[in-house]
Amino acid sequence: MASVTLSGLRKEYGDLTAVDGLELSIDDGELLCLLGPSGCGKSTTLRMLGGLETPTDGDVHIGDDRVTDQPPYERETSMVFQSWALFPHKSVLENVAFGLKMDGVDESERDERAREMLEVVEMSGFADHDPTDLSGGQKQRVALARSLAIEPDVLLLDEPLSNLDKRLREQMQLELRSIHDEVETTFVHVTHDQNEAFTLADRIGIMNDGQIEQVGAPREVYDDPVSLFIEEFLGDTNLVDATVSETAETGVVADTALGTEITVPTGDGAIDAGDDLTISFRPEELDVEHADATDDAGPSIIGEITDVLYRGSSVRFYVESAGERVFFEQSVGAETDFAVGDAIAVSWDPDDLLAFAADGSRVGGGVA
Ligand SMILES: Nc1ncnc2c1ncn2[C@@H]1O[C@H](COP(=O)(O)OP(=O)(O)OP(=O)(O)O)[C@@H](O)[C@H]1O
Numbered sequence: 001m002a003s004v005t006l007s008g009l010r011k012e013y014g015d016l017t018a019v020d021g022l023e024l025s026i027d028d029g030e031l032l033c034l035l036g037p038s039g040c041g042k043s044t045t046l047r048m049l050g051g052l053e054t055p056t057d058g059d060v061h062i063g064d065d066r067v068t069d070q071p072p073y074e075r076e077t078s079m080v081f082q083s084w085a086l087f088p089h090k091s092v093l094e095n096v097a098f099g100l101k102m103d104g105v106d107e108s109e110r111d112e113r114a115r116e117m118l119e120v121v122e123m124s125g126f127a128d129h130d131p132t133d134l135s136g137g138q139k140q141r142v143a144l145a146r147s148l149a150i151e152p153d154v155l156l157l158d159e160p161l162s163n164l165d166k167r168l169r170e171q172m173q174l175e176l177r178s179i180h181d182e183v184e185t186t187f188v189h190v191t192h193d194q195n196e197a198f199t200l201a202d203r204i205g206i207m208n209d210g211q212i213e214q215v216g217a218p219r220e221v222y223d224d225p226v227s228l229f230i231e232e233f234l235g236d237t238n239l240v241d242a243t244v245s246e247t248a249e250t251g252v253v254a255d256t257a258l259g260t261e262i263t264v265p266t267g268d269g270a271i272d273a274g275d276d277l278t279i280s281f282r283p284e285e286l287d288v289e290h291a292d293a294t295d296d297a298g299p300s301i302i303g304e305i306t307d308v309l310y311r312g313s314s315v316r317f318y319v320e321s322a323g324e325r326v327f328f329e330q331s332v333g334a335e336t337d338f339a340v341g342d343a344i345a346v347s348w349d350p351d352d353l354l355a356f357a358a359d360g361s362r363v364g365g366g367v368a
Pocket of ligand 1: 016036037038040042043192
């Protein structure tokens, strides 16, 4: 395994800048997910790391070696693609041993290493099978074993699970995590699926417009996002427009589109009266009660339930107040008996709110 450093990495295709001065350090043995919406430059970044694309500018280091100008076969990397790309006329074992054969490893040793890798991916019983007989999940395991067999310092995975159905994808996410822990290789995994990144990653690098916007452990980026883009991208949330009416050292008071004043803790006083804010209320952090039952003296809004949506394991309630809609969710079985038309009180802990400035940067709330 090895660390990876990407510095000032840029890739232009004609007038289009796909990767825009990206900076990222990945630790030795880490499982880092590059997460972001379609077209933000994840695959291009991964391909530059593997030598399949030449950067327009910037550098790639693997360990202490500058590999920016090296072709893929000279780098200690191996790539797993979304399409499994197995050789149809070779057995599973021959597929897994292929890279070792190319490296000139003799037959008995490559056989032994390929069998070991099939064991790691729990496909030992399939060594003599033809890949065309395998299911999608099995093919992906063989592709993984083939990439791992050459013992790369860094394994690059480009949306490897996206061709699998939901159940298999979730199972493979857990398996991939345990394979990573077993083989002790640095993994860089590209995905646009937030849940996949949360399940797999030691740290997530969230990309936006060709740059890394935030890097951190899953919990950290979810609870403490640096921007409105990340807050929205990582999960459903209520966003409410507000204007700052008063500032103090510890926080600001804002008039919101909900018709109520909200106090948000802020950091270093970078906000002025009159500034526009967007305030985010995560649906799981709202407290709700029937309006006539509340004795809550804290901040709250009174609204009316307009829709109740069953979503499998949870129920989502929409509430209208002052012409704005907010929603909250409760687990099925633990949901309150609210019905459409009920008047309810929605309250929150000011520490759970997040506030963002007009340019999308985080200016307050949460644990920041
Ligand atoms: N070979 C190429 N020639 C021209 N433009 C390209 C090329 N490869 C990628 N791009 C463009 O660069 C941008 C980033 O593409 P990239 O595939 O890296 O994004 P991504 O985040 O991996 O997206 P997705 O999740 O959809 O694969 C996109 O606008 C894409 O159209």
